[in-house]
Amino acid sequence: MLKDVVISRAIIETYFRELLEHLNLDVAIVGAGPSGMVAAYYLVKGGAKVAIFEKKLSTGGGIWGGAMGFNKIVVEEEAKEILDEFEVRYDEFERGYYVADAIEAATTIASKTVKAGVKIFNMIEVEDLVIKKNRVAGIVINWTPVKMTSLHVDPLTVEAKFVIDSAGHGAQITQLLEKRGLIERVPGEGAMWAEMGEKLTVEHTKEVYPGLYVTGMAANAVAGAPRMGPIFGGMFLSGRKAALEILEKLKK
Numbered sequence: 001m002l003k004d005v006v007i008s009r010a011i012i013e014t015y016f017r018e019l020l021e022h023l024n025l026d027v028a029i030v031g032a033g034p035s036g037m038v039a040a041y042y043l044v045k046g047g048a049k050v051a052i053f054e055k056k057l058s059t060g061g062g063i064w065g066g067a068m069g070f071n072k073i074v075v076e077e078e079a080k081e082i083l084d085e086f087e088v089r090y091d092e093f094e095r096g097y098y099v100a101d102a103i104e105a106a107t108t109i110a111s112k113t114v115k116a117g118v119k120i121f122n123m124i125e126v127e128d129l130v131i132k133k134n135r136v137a138g139i140v141i142n143w144t145p146v147k148m149t150s151l152h153v154d155p156l157t158v159e160a161k162f163v164i165d166s167a168g169h170g171a172q173i174t175q176l177l178e179k180r181g182l183i184e185r186v187p188g189e190g191a192m193w194a195e196m197g198e199k200l201t202v203e204h205t206k207e208v209y210p211g212l213y214v215t216g217m218a219a220n221a222v223a224g225a226p227r228m229g230p231i232f233g234g235m236f237l238s239g240r241k242a243a244l245e246i247l248e249k250l251k252k
């Protein structure tokens with residue numbers, strides 16, 4: 001006979017055990033879009049303790065809709081190996097342009113990331129950063145429903161050696177530093193130019209303040225680089241670049 005209360009206990013006990021286990025991290029990642037998930041995957045593969053905090057119900061960020069809801073994504077030559085690593089299938093459309101199914105990409109990347117050992121907490125919004133002695137030292141989290149209803153409920157804190165702003169367009173997490181005068185202005189993304197946008201996104205994937213990295217469209221916004229639309233190689237390469245740099249720093 002199924003006991004309703006055992007179902008409740010199973011969920012509550014396992015969820016809160018995992019939340020407790022992830023209050024001290026090597027890397028806290030804000031946002032489960034393509035750049036955040038790829039960063040998390042390579043970080044855990046390198047031995048780091050990582051969790052992603054995602055404000056929505058679903059992982060995948062901007063992957064799902066492809067472009068205009070036509071659910072295909074395009075990836076360029078340089079990033080094809082990341083599709084291979086995640087075992088996302090693709091077709092060559094023209095030389096150097098690979099097309100993958102957006103649903104397969106979103107689900108497969110999430111599945112591989114979780115199975116590699118990344119804990120993803122969805123429905124949790126990062127509302128602020130912990131900053132101590134001129135270094136980002138963690139994140140401030142709250143339930144998404146609390147944020148949506150603007151209830152006056154205080155948040156909780158997660159400690160991390162590094163935080164990655166993978167929160168996408170606008171670099172909202174990095175903007176928290178701008179608002180406090182700790183970094184220069186975040187210019188936001190420029191007009192569409194795929195080639196330059198992809199290149200500059202990867203180039204500007206870096207530690208923008210001690211303890212805080214930016215990836216994907218957050219890196220693009222911090223650089224004031226052109227937007228690039230539905231091509232995703234720059235997002236994947238940016239996530240991997242941040243992971244590999246942070247792994248080096250964690251060794252020190």
Ligand code: 48F
Pocket residue numbers: 030031032033034035036053054055056058059060061062063124125126127166167168169172215216217218228229230231232235
């Ligand atoms: O926007 P998103 O997919 O970011 P990305 O990794 O990739 C961008 C591309 O999808 C695409 C593009 C280039 O091809 O233009 O848009 O840079 O994913 C960002 C994720 O972060 C979540 C948000 O719901 C999304 O899933 N997010 C945003 N702010 C917060 C957050 C926050 N404060 N706390 C938690 N999650």
